[in-house]
Amino acid sequence: MNLKSINLSILSSVLFMSIMTSAQVTIDEKDNLLKESEFSPEILAATKVTKDGRVKIDGVAAVVGDYLILESDISKAYLDMRNQQIGEITYCDVAETIMENKLFAHHAKLDSLPFNPERVASFTDQQINQFVSQVGSMDKLLSFYKIDTEDELREQLNEINTQRMLAEEMQGAIVDEVEITPEETRDFFESIPEDEIPLINDEVELAQIIVKPEVGEKERQAVVDKLNSFRDDVLAGGSFATKAVLYSEDRGSRSSGGKITLTREDPYVKEFKDAAFSLREGEISKPFETEFGWHILTVDKIRGQQVDVRHILLYPEISSEAIEKARKEIEIVREKIVNGEVSFKDAAREVSDEKETKESGGQLINSATGDRRFELTKIDPAIYGQVVDLKENEVSPVIKDTEPRTAKVFFKVITVTKKIPEHVAEFSKDYTRIRELALQQKKLKEINAWKAENAEDTYIKVNGDYKACEFAKSWIKQ
Known part of the structure; x- marks a missing residue:
């Protein structure tokens, strides 16, 4: 699921899947029960607790390293994927996908892969702005998903995004140096049975x-004058955030008072980043132009290489x-x-x-x-x-x-x-497409080899009906 273009039905699954804990899991192999003290209230509410304070394993579909996966997590993801018509899928397919992502994330942490928490925070901010823009307000978003505060929503999304980005970093590291030569591309194409050559x-x-x-000079000057008047009002004690909500033409950040969190590596235009990283906390820029229009910007907070800013964007009338x-x-x-x-x-x-x-x-x-x-x-x-x-x-x-x-x-x-x-497909005419398929296959082989090797060295437990899934044979240690 691509969280940059996530819609509300997928968001439901993503938010609820945040209860997948990252706490270290301990399983009593003798009676196949989990210690109640290991888990959060959300997990305990979704499972069954025995009289002696242990959690029955039948509420837990699988454990991969430091991560626990609930049956309810798989069910929610399955239903959302069905609603999104993501091809023919089974519960086993969903369980395997979730377990694979947890395996990648677990080993990314073990291998201490370079990982920037600020990137997670920035992405979460962009997500929240997008969600708020879709539903109309933060209050509506929190109410719909029965979450009390924006901080709680942010914490849950940060956990989801951290695990996803860790998994992406691990997969990237596995295939980072995988390349395909023209000879390998030809071998791949020639190995395809004639009746299976792609169309x-x-x-x-x-x-x-x-x-x-x-844009005429008159219209351009009118925008600059309006932004300068906003700036003067804020310097005299007015609220920058309120003016952003009322007047900014940036649909993505307007509802959150123009707030954006960014680092120097984020893909914002140069003029915007120059303004964001040249101001001290509380300072307000003079009007400046980018390819998207005219802005004023203020810095709310500087956190190392990350800054929280607010901006107001106006477009000159045409x-x-x-x-x-x-x-x-x-x-x-x-x-x-x-x-x-x-x-x-x-x-x-x-x-x-x-x-x-x-x-x-x-x-x-x-x-x-x-x-x-x-x-x-x-x-x-x-x-x-x-x-x-x-x-x-x-x-x-x-x-x-x-x-x-x-x-x-x-x-x-x-x-x-x-x-x-x-x-x-013909090799000479469609070389780019064939090379792309060959490279994908080579990367997939590399990832599958990595999974097989690292599953052997990782604590993995599959429970209940999921033991009968075809994929489980390669995950369960005999």
Whole structure:
């Protein structure tokens, strides 16, 4: 489950799975009972306690190293995955996945892998901001999940994120140096039975030109003046957080009073980080501009390499005249491309306002694969409708669109530079895809070998019905 894009149904499972304890577990092998004193009230509430103060093991699905996994944890994760329609899954599949993650996290701690708690705190802050934005307020979020305080929510999410990131660090360390050679890629492809060679779905290569309305000096100055007035009010004793809630156009942080926690390594734009790390606690910056708009920022607290800041973001108004001017500009550009007066590439280099694609002639790169091809069935639905009927090198009509972060209007035209029909994979034509599959298989083999070796050296116990799962044979020591 990807917590950066988590929705509310997944959040339910994630919050409840926080009761997976990280305390050291002691099991009495003689009577197969757990000591009551080992566990938190949440765990005891989910299990059965005997008269002599021991916990029956039938409420515990498995123990992996320092981690205990409850049957209820597996049930909740299973139901949420079913609700999310994550393919065909069984309780055994879910149990194995959770146990594997606990094994990775356990050994990451044992191996003292480099781990930054500040990264966890920063990610948790971003999560909470996202959740609050989804439900409307912190009070609604706490009420819905029956959690008393924001600190309690933060503590639970920190525990979840710590375990997840530890597991990711361990897996990364296992496969960090795994590489694939062209010879190995060819061997992998040639080892696939002919009737099992993968089918490559319809793919396209795309390019686009974007024209954004220009912000006038009058509108820019109006934003700077408004931010300066906010700054003056705060310096005179007003509340920065209240002004952020009322006026900031940053949807992600507005509901929490503009609060953001960050480190120098976090992926914020340079101007924002420069302001965050140049101020002392309590200081307020003067208005400054980033690619997202104009900000003022104050530092709430400095904690080593991590800072808690609050900011207010405003976007300059775009005049109707500027919008009309941008529309006419891209219509003229499109007409010249269609008439053959200029190539799409040259036009993109000359007029496109998209920095990432301008120099490549507007060519889009698939971030998932690193190459130019986009599988048509997996493409963004909004883009799919714009390109599905285009022929190669045909230019779309002018498309009016809005930026996700700012909701500001811009205009674009798209062309399909190449269409690749559905076909059985060929080594030369689909080398990038085949290499990706070969590398994934090699990494999986490396991880499976690591699991087999380290499961032998880790205290693992599987209980109840989960002993009958196929995977349990390799986890239970004979």
